[in-house]
Amino acid sequence: xxxxxxxxxxxxxxxxxxxxxxxxxxxxxxxxxxxxxxxxxxxxxxxxxxxxxxxxxxxxxxxxxxxxxxxxxxxxxxxxxxxxxxxxxxxxxxxxxxxxxxxxxxxxxxxxxxxxxxxxxxxxxxxxxxxxxxxxxxxxxxxxxxxxxxxxxxxxxxxxxxxxxxxxxxxxxxxxxxxxxxxxxxxxxxxxxxxxxxxxxxxxxxxxxxxxxxxxxxxxxxxxxxxxxxxxxxxxxxxxxxxxxxxxxxxxxxxxxxxxxxxxxxxxxxxxxxxxxxxxxxxxxxxxxxxxxxxxxxxxxxxxxxxxxxxxxxxxxxxxxxxxxxxxxxxxxxxxxxxxxxxxxxxxxxxxxxxxxxxxxxxxxxxxxxxxxxxxxxxxxxxxx
Numbered sequence: 001x002x003x004x005x006x007x008x009x010x011x012x013x014x015x016x017x018x019x020x021x022x023x024x025x026x027x028x029x030x031x032x033x034x035x036x037x038x039x040x041x042x043x044x045x046x047x048x049x050x051x052x053x054x055x056x057x058x059x060x061x062x063x064x065x066x067x068x069x070x071x072x073x074x075x076x077x078x079x080x081x082x083x084x085x086x087x088x089x090x091x092x093x094x095x096x097x098x099x100x101x102x103x104x105x106x107x108x109x110x111x112x113x114x115x116x117x118x119x120x121x122x123x124x125x126x127x128x129x130x131x132x133x134x135x136x137x138x139x140x141x142x143x144x145x146x147x148x149x150x151x152x153x154x155x156x157x158x159x160x161x162x163x164x165x166x167x168x169x170x171x172x173x174x175x176x177x178x179x180x181x182x183x184x185x186x187x188x189x190x191x192x193x194x195x196x197x198x199x200x201x202x203x204x205x206x207x208x209x210x211x212x213x214x215x216x217x218x219x220x221x222x223x224x225x226x227x228x229x230x231x232x233x234x235x236x237x238x239x240x241x242x243x244x245x246x247x248x249x250x251x252x253x254x255x256x257x258x259x260x261x262x263x264x265x266x267x268x269x270x271x272x273x274x275x276x277x278x279x280x281x282x283x284x285x286x287x288x289x290x291x292x293x294x295x296x297x298x299x300x301x302x303x304x305x306x307x308x309x310x311x312x313x314x315x316x317x318x319x320x321x322x323x324x325x326x327x328x329x330x331x332x333x334x335x336x337x338x339x340x341x342x343x344x345x346x347x348x349x350x351x352x353x354x355x356x357x358x359x360x361x362x363x364x365x366x367x368x369x370x371x372x373x374x375x376x377x378x379x380x381x382x383x384x385x
Contacts, residue, residue, distance in 0.1 A: 002132035006038040008047045009132050016083040017049070018130035020065035021090065026053050028090070029112070029127040029135060036123050039134075039144050040176070049090045050127065052110045055079050058090050076106055094118060096161060113137040120158060120165045121172060122150050147178035155190035163197035167209035167235075170226050174216035183225050192229045199234070206235055207276030214260035218252075220245045223267075232267075236275060239267040246320035254316075254326065262313045265289040266320065285310060293317055299330055301370050303337040311338070333373070340374035342366055344381055 008014045008030060021028045033045030051058065055071070058079045062069045070080040070087070077092035093115035094106040109115055112135065116125040122140035134141065143150055149172045151158040151165070159165055169187060177183075198206070213219055224241055226232040232239050243266040251258065264272065265286055273283045292302050292314040299318070303311030311334050319326050344365050346358055353361045369376050 002035070002038045002128050002134060003041065004132070006132065007043065008034060008038075009130075011047075013084040013086040014047055014088065015130060016065075017062075017067065017081045017088050017090070020067055020081070020083075021049075021051060021053070021058060021061050022130070023061060023065065026057070026061070027051055029129060031091075031127050032119070032124050035126040035128045035134070036144055036176075038128070039126065039141070040147075047088055049088055050093060050112075050115060051090060052093050052112070054092055054108055058092070077108055116140075117152060118161075119152060120162075120168060122152055123148070123172075123176065125152060146181065147176055148181055148184065149173050149177050149187070150184050151187055151190070155184075155187045156194065159190055159194050160197065163194065164201055164205055164209065166191050166194065166198060166231060167206065167213070170222040170231070171209055171213040171216070173225070174213050174219040174222035177222070179221065188225065188229055191231060195230045195234045198231065203275060203277035207278060210235070210264070210276055211260050214263040215258050217258060218248055219263065220248055236267060236269045236272065239269045241267065243268065243317070243320045246323065247316055250316045250319055250326060256312075259309075259313065261285050262289070262316065265293070265313070265317060289313055289317065293321075298370075300333040300337040300373070303334040304340055304370065304374070308334055308338045337374060342369060343376075343378035344369075348378070348382065 002009065018028050028049055028051045030047060031050040032048050034047045037043060037045045053061075055074050055077055058081065059069045059071075062079075062081045068082040070082070072078055072080045072089065073091075077094055079090050080087045081090050082088075093109040093112060095109045095111075095114040096118045097105045097107050106118070112127060116127070116137040119125045121143075122138060123144035125136075125138045125140045126144060127135040127137070129135070138152060140152075149169060151169070169191065173183065213222060216222070220241075223232065223244055227239075227241050232241075244263060247263060247266040248258075251262070261282055269275070270290075272278070272286060278286070288302075288306050288310050291297075292299075292306075292310070297314075299311050299315045302314050312331075315326060315330055315334070344362065346362060349358055349361055365381050369381060
């Protein structure tokens with residue numbers, strides 16, 4: 001049985017959808033992440049559902065119960081059913097007909113075991129009834145409880161169906177794997193033999209997986225295994241792992257939440273934007289971290305110009321690089337710098353200075369003020385040196 005305190009067991013919107021789709025005697029199951037997380041006692045995954053009913057029957061039953069449906073992926077058997085403002089993806093059991101390493105052509109199925117076999121890892125091939133009865137078609141429960149990340153049946157076949165599963169393997173290890181259990185040897189061998197397939201993946205898909213992986217509480221072992229298997233070289237040429245462990249350790253020491261951008265910067269990858277297709281905001285943060293590291297701009301100045309978080313991450317990277325603890329004085333200086341306001345404006349220097357001379361004078365005074373630890377007053381700055 002699924003633990004009684006699992007939220008979706010008593011969620012009115014979930015149960016409304018289930019009641020609607022079983023009204024004619026049909027079957028409906030929770031599937032994948034929400035079941036896995038319930039077994040492990042963690043939360044966060046969306047509630048997805050699976051059924052042997054075809055999409056048109058899902059739509060008919062939902063409409064009969066007054067529920068809205070959206071054909072979000074109807075060609076692949078997925079219909080979103082909306083209840084009480086919440087949408088839930090309901091997908092007909094499927095089996096893969098053909099795959100090309102990125103996408104699959106599927107056929108609908110009545111067999112829950114066939115549906116389970118087209119999934120990636122054994123701990124994700126778990127199903128549960130709306131009442132919480134666990135259904136385990138492929139024997140994945142023991143792997144889930146032991147936090148073992150194993151491909152379903154033949155690892156090489158699963159990888160060649162969708163090469164993104166290589167990155168998902170390491171991401172799931174970072175989030176769910178038991179550290180003492182190590183990595184599945186068959187999986188690592190299959191991954192190492194198929195790294196070339198990663199070239200077919202879009203930058204968006206690779207970037208999304210890497211961001212999730214690096215946001216795990218401790219991704220160090222997973223990223224090290226990526227490097228050893230040749231995956232890191234394939235997706236992030238030039239990336240290296242020596243700084244990642246110290247950076248994660250310092251984050252944890254300071255009780256900072258994981259910052260995937262800081263961890264990505266620790267890998268030392270140049271031109272990461274094109275490889276991971278990051279948002280402009282995230283790319284700008286990485287650029288500032290790389291700039292602060294390469295130019296060794298004082299961290300207090302980084303805080304003044306770019307904010308506390310970027311400055312703190314700069315200090316973490318520098319401490320990791322030097323293999324030293326965080327400097328309390330430098331940390332204190334950040335708090336002063338981030339609230340500092342330059343006391344001189346252009347008007348204060350006019351009409352004595354105009355044009356380029358005005359800009360140069362303002363810049364010189366600002367440098368002098370920063371060098372003073374942001375202590376010089378307006379009067380002191382305006383007094384001729």
